Amino acid sequence: MFSNTTGKNTIVPTPNPNVPIGMGSLLTNLDIAKINKLYGCDFCSSVSITPSGTITSPNYQNAQCVWLIQTPSGQVSMKFNAFAIQSSSDCTSNYIRIYDGPSRSSTVLLDKECGMNIPPPVISSTNQMLVEFISDNSQTGSGFTASYNTVPCGGTFYTLLRKITSPGYPNSYPPNMNCGYTITAPPNMKISLTVTNFFLEVSSTCSYDRLEVYDGDSVNAPLLDKWCGIKYFLTTSSTGPLMFLRFYSDNSVQETGFLATYQFSLLP
Numbered sequence: 001m002f003s004n005t006t007g008k009n010t011i012v013p014t015p016n017p018n019v020p021i022g023m024g025s026l027l028t029n030l031d032i033a034k035i036n037k038l039y040g041c042d043f044c045s046s047v048s049i050t051p052s053g054t055i056t057s058p059n060y061q062n063a064q065c066v067w068l069i070q071t072p073s074g075q076v077s078m079k080f081n082a083f084a085i086q087s088s089s090d091c092t093s094n095y096i097r098i099y100d101g102p103s104r105s106s107t108v109l110l111d112k113e114c115g116m117n118i119p120p121p122v123i124s125s126t127n128q129m130l131v132e133f134i135s136d137n138s139q140t141g142s143g144f145t146a147s148y149n150t151v152p153c154g155g156t157f158y159t160l161l162r163k164i165t166s167p168g169y170p171n172s173y174p175p176n177m178n179c180g181y182t183i184t185a186p187p188n189m190k191i192s193l194t195v196t197n198f199f200l201e202v203s204s205t206c207s208y209d210r211l212e213v214y215d216g217d218s219v220n221a222p223l224l225d226k227w228c229g230i231k232y233f234l235t236t237s238s239t240g241p242l243m244f245l246r247f248y249s250d251n252s253v254q255e256t257g258f259l260a261t262y263q264f265s266l267l268p
Contacts, residue, residue, distance in 0.1 A: 044057075044058040044063060044065035044133070045065050045066045045067065046067055046068075047067075047068045047069075047070065048067065048068070048069045048070070048148075049070050049071070049072070050071070051071050051072060051149065051150040052071075052147070052148060052149035052150060053069075053147070053148055054145065054146065054147045054148075055067045055069075055131060055145075055146055055148070056143065056144070056145045056146075057085075057096075057133050057135075057143030057144050057145075058133075058143070059142075059143065062135065062136065062137050063133060063134065063135040064133075064134055065132070065133040065134075066130060066131065066132050066133075067130070067131040067133075068102055068128070068129075068130050069128065069129045069130075069131070069148055070102070070127060070128050071127045071128075071148075071150040072127070072150070073127055073150065073152070074127060074150040074151055074152040074153060075123055075124050075126065075127060075150070075151045075152075075153045075154075075179075076123065076124040076126075076127060076128065076129040076148055076149075076150065076151075077121060077122075077123045077124075077148060077149055077150070077151040077174055078098065078121060078122050078123070078129065078131070078146050078147070078148040079121045079146065079147055079148075080118045080119055080121075080144060080145070080146045081145045081146060081147060082118075082142070082143075082144060082145045083113075083115075083116065083117070083118045083119065083144045084116055084141040084142040084143065084144070085113070085114040085115065085135075085141050085143065085144060086114065086135070086138065086141045087114050087115045087116075088114060090112065091112040091113060091114035091115075092112070093134075093135075093136040093138070094114055094134065094135045094136060094138075094141070095112040095113060095114045095133075095134055096110070096112075096113050096114070096119075096131065096132065096133050096134075096144060097110060097111055097112055097113070097131075097132045097134075098110040098122055098129060098130070098131050098132070099129065099130040099131075099132070100124050100126075100129065101124070101126065101128050101129070101130065102128045102130055103130060104130065104132070106130060109122045109123075109124065109129070110122050120175065120176065120251040121174065121175050121176055121251065122176055123151060123153075123174065123175075123176045123177055123178070127150075129148070131146070151167055151174060151177075152167065153167050153177060153178075153179040153247075154179040154180045154181050154247075155181055155182075156181075156182045156184065157181065157182065157183045157184070157262070158184050160263060160264055161261065161262075161263055162261070162262065163259065163260070163261055164181050164183075164245065164259075164260045164261070164262070165257065165258065165259050165260070166179075166211075166247055166256075166257025166258050167179065167247075167257070168257065169256065169257045169258070169259060170197075170256050170257075170259075171256065172254040172255060172256060172257070173247075173249055173254055173255070173256075173257040174249070174254065175249055175250065175251040175252070175254055176249065176250065176251050177247060177248065177249040178246075178247075178248055179245075179246070179247040179248075180244065180245070180246055181244070181245040181246075181247070182217055182242070182243075182244050182245075183242070183243040183244075183245070183262055184217075184241060184242060185238075185241040185242070185264040186241060186264065187241055188241075188266060188267055189241055189264040189265060189266055189267060190237060190238050190239060190240060190241065190264070190265055190266075190267050191237065191238040191241070191242075191243040191262055191263075191264060192235065192236075192237045192238075192262060192263050192264075192265060193213060193234075193235065193236050193237070193243065193245075193260055193261075193262045194233075194234070194235050194260065194261050194262070194263075195211075195227070195231065195233070195234035195235070195258055195259070195260040196233065196259055196260070196261070197256075197258060197259040198211075198227065198230065198231040198232070198234060198258045198259075199229075199230050199255045199256045199257065199258070200227070200228045200229060200230075200249075200255055200257065200258070201228060201229075201249070201250075201252070201253040201254075201255060202228065202229040202230065203228050203229065206226050206227065206228035206229075208228065208249075208250050208252065208253070209228055209248065209249040209250060209253065209254075209255070210226055210227065210228040210247075210248055211226070211227045211228070211245060211246070211247050211248075211258060212225070212226045212245070212246040212247075212248070213225045213226070213227075213236050213243065213244075213245055214243065214244040214245075214246070215238050215239055215240070215242075215243065216238075216240075216242050216243075216244060217242045217244050218244055219244065219246055221242070221244060224236045224237075224238070224243075240267070243262070245260075
């Protein structure tokens with residue numbers, strides 16, 4: 001039922017007016033199918049909006065496929081289960097490329113992989129990842145199969161006495177993580193961070209897996225501390241109401257990660 005009367009809803013569902021409408025935030029599978037048909041898009045291209053799933057390369061030549069993955073929240077983690085793409089010089093003829101975002105203008109996470117070696121897992125910095133597959137008219141190999149899932153990572157914290165953990169804690173954190181945690185205190189307060197459990201990949205320079213703490217709201221703020229390896233009790237404090245934690249892991253060694261708590265106190 002429609003209305004053009006001021007102060008009334010424009011559209012009211014019938015017969016049950018309590019049915020929610022207009023709540024969609026992403027394209028449905030039917031929307032995607034209609035758009036692909038309208039614009040003559042390659043049938044191997046699609047949009048996935050589920051928290052986890054699998055994508056498989058098509059078994060034909062001259063493919064130009066893109067898969068846009070949009071998970072409801074968190075970050076997208078992708079792992080290859082099978083990989084056999086015909087090798088070429090610099091992987092120019094047949095390759096897979098993965099972007100950290102929804103388009104080809106996004107940062108490249110995995111650039112032109114081909115051959116028989118399974119690429120390392122990748123993780124996006126947001127809930128969107130674009131996968132591109134290109135093949136020429138020669139033998140393409142058996143292709144690839146990859147699975148993806150949602151990894152909750154990072155976040156923004158305002159409330160007092162919250163716990164912050166690495167992804168998967170107390171189990172091993174995933175490889176190739178890049179998580180940002182922003183802690184915001186009231187304007188007249190500072191933040192004290194305490195890490196009680198800490199086990200990251202050991203490195204004398206903390207150049208591999210590490211936890212960085214900044215005196216502000218981003219990595220552009222002054223660095224307070226950088227930790228890695230095995231620690232038993234760590235503390236640090238901000239000079240103002242903002243603190244930013246950046247947890248990074250590479251693709252080689254995964255440990256149990258960290259458990260941290262924070263509290264607010266009045267500035268002197």
